[in-house]
Amino acid sequence: LSMTEIRAGFSAIKANIQSRDPIRSRSILSHPHSLHKVKSSDRCCITHHLFTFYVDKVFKHCRTEDSFVNRKISSIANSFLGARRRLGQCREQNNCVCGEESTEKFKQILANYEGLNVTSAAMKSLGELDILLDWMEKS
């Protein structure tokens, strides 16, 4: 999965998005444990879960008054759809098994998300996209 275009789109709006997140003390993706603690066997499943999370829950609550930001969010969202489709092919070939750890980790991320009001949670999740991209590219 090439994250190049997603990262380019995110870099263009990162400062803008992160400036809209007033709650610095909390994290959606990294609390209580970093993504880096996820076992390699669970990586594909967590990645697919997270793509679905962003597509279903995050992007739609991130619309702004800034046309440039909205266009970049659209670019990222559509790239996520393309990437999730390719990951879906892995799932069909049973190469994307969901272990207990990934299920727990994803439940924690959802709990973190639902612990905030939806717009703050969505904006914070979008602002943490580089955490996801770094983790995906590190392996």
Place this chain on the structure above:
Amino acid sequence: GDALLPAPQSISILSTNMKHFLTWSPVIVQGATVRYSVEFQGEYERDYANGSWIPISECSLTTATVCDITPDISATVAYKLRVRAELGATRSRWGTMKGFFNRVTTSLTPPLLRVLADGHHLLVELADMGPAFQFRLLYWKKGQESRVQQKVMREVSSVVHLDTMEAGAEYCVKAQTHVEAIDRSSSFSPTQCVRAQGDTSVRL
């Protein structure tokens, strides 16, 4: 109202080497300057954002009948595009391009390649085509077509050293592009051959 100004027609996309342009026929109103606005809708907007449309600011109230949509077509999914005409406060209905556009259908042309012999050195120059492009070069010594060598390049620097040639021998090169984002390659460029400096008869 809107009915006075017809919607733009003949809306289509010209897409070559991952550069995508929307074009349409002008709406003619005698003695007046008609302007146009363009919007796009990706698969995400259709399926997850209530079919919303996103304006392209660079092509809002433009007098041109072409719009560079490349920055917004940045995912390999199906997009829809629409244009409307505007004259003062009057706006036409939206003219929507028939069908969808997916960048996977872009036409890929062979790279512009120049092959040079600098003494015994086989060099090539490639025209830069943007970050989406990789280049695959095949090169061989003439007469040894079965021993083709390959070099894949992600970034293009001005001149690339391919090989050190045997004195007086002739070497041939051809190249194609590859776009990872759509997993497609162009056809090969025409083969170009150059001869290394020196006399082939000098053999011990």
